[in-house]
Amino acid sequence: MLDVTVIEDPAAAAASLDPKRAQLLAELAAGPASAAMLAGKVGLPRQKVNYHLKALERHGLVELAGERRKGNVTERLMRATAASYVISPLALASVQPDPDRFRDQLSARWLLALGARLVRDVGLLITGAAKARKRVATYALDGELRFASAAERAAFIQELTAGVSALIRKYDAPDAEGGRDHRIVVAVHPTVKPTAAQPAVEDQPAPELNQ
Numbered sequence: 254m255l256d257v258t259v260i261e262d263p264a265a266a267a268a269s270l271d272p273k274r275a276q277l278l279a280e281l282a283a284g285p286a287s288a289a290m291l292a293g294k295v296g297l298p299r300q301k302v303n304y305h306l307k308a309l310e311r312h313g314l315v316e317l318a319g320e321r322r323k324g325n326v327t328e329r330l331m332r333a334t335a336a337s338y339v340i341s342p343l344a345l346a347s348v349q350p351d352p353d354r355f356r357d358q359l360s361a362r363w364l365l366a367l368g369a370r371l372v373r374d375v376g377l378l379i380t381g382a383a384k385a386r387k388r389v390a391t392y393a394l395d396g397e398l399r400f401a402s403a404a405e406r407a408a409f410i411q412e413l414t415a416g417v418s419a420l421i422r423k424y425d426a427p428d429a430e431g432g433r434d435h436r437i438v439v440a441v442h443p444t445v446k447p448t449a450a451q452p453a454v455e456d457q458p459a460p461e462l463n464q
Contacts, residue, residue, distance in 0.1 A: 254282070258335035259376030265312035266344035273297065274305050278314060282336050285318035287328040306331055314338070341376045342369045349373065367438055374436070397444055410441060 260266050268274055276295050280286060288302040295302065309315040310331070318332040342349035350366035357363045375391065382389045400406040417439055426432055 254333065255335040257337045257339060259339050259341045259372065259379060260312075260314075261341045261343040261376060261380070262312065263344045263346075265314060266340045268308050268312050269314060269338055269340070271305070274309055277302070277305055277309065278333050278338070281315055281331055281333040285330040285332040287321075287330050289323075289328060339372055339376070342373045343376070361442070364440055364442060367440070371438055406441075413439065413441070 260269060269278065273295060277291060280291055280294055288299045288306060291306075292299045292302050297305075306315060310317075314334060315331045316334050318330045321328050321330060350369040352363060352366040352370055354366075355363065375389075378389045378391075400409065417437065421437070
């Protein structure tokens with residue numbers, strides 16, 4: 254079972270968003286089970302569970318883990334193909350976010366568009382690498398810090414921009430034969446606490462940065 258997989262097909266996305274099917278995926282991520290075993294957990298007749306499982310199987314969201322005999326019946330034990338799923342913007346290709354439409358480094362919506370493109374591109378890379386049976390060379394850095402003030406945050410952003418820009422100038426080799434292009438995405442946003450109903454809202458707008 255994969256830790257996470259990206260759903261790119263619109264029909265597969267629709268299947269995963271059905272509340273009962275999403276519940277079945279969650280149950281099967283915990284371990285293999287038959288339709289009879291799942292029926293009581295999700296509050297549906299076994300036949301209805303079988304119907305949903307077949308739909309999920311068609312889209313590659315669940316797979317056969319094995320079979321077992323129970324009386325005169327052979328039960329199919331199904332399992333989820335991943336512990337969690339992410340829906341790619343490709344599932345809504347005609348209206349997927351395009352960060353190239355506008356560039357505003359202080360816009361949360363532009364950051365969201367960048368994040369959506371990241372999901373799309375990395376999903377495509379994972380799909381292609383899986384078919385080629387290769388690994389994808391990626392790197393990610395995730396951390397948290399607390400700024401003492403909005404001014405401190407602005408200073409951090411300025412230093413971060415200068416540092417990353419200097420590294421790009423140092424290592425960028427646009428004319429290198431055999432080289433491969435890489436995309437860099439750096440994001441800074443307020444931390445969303447698990448217990449908070451909504452993200453924190455700033456009391457005052459961030460100061461303009463000269464970038």
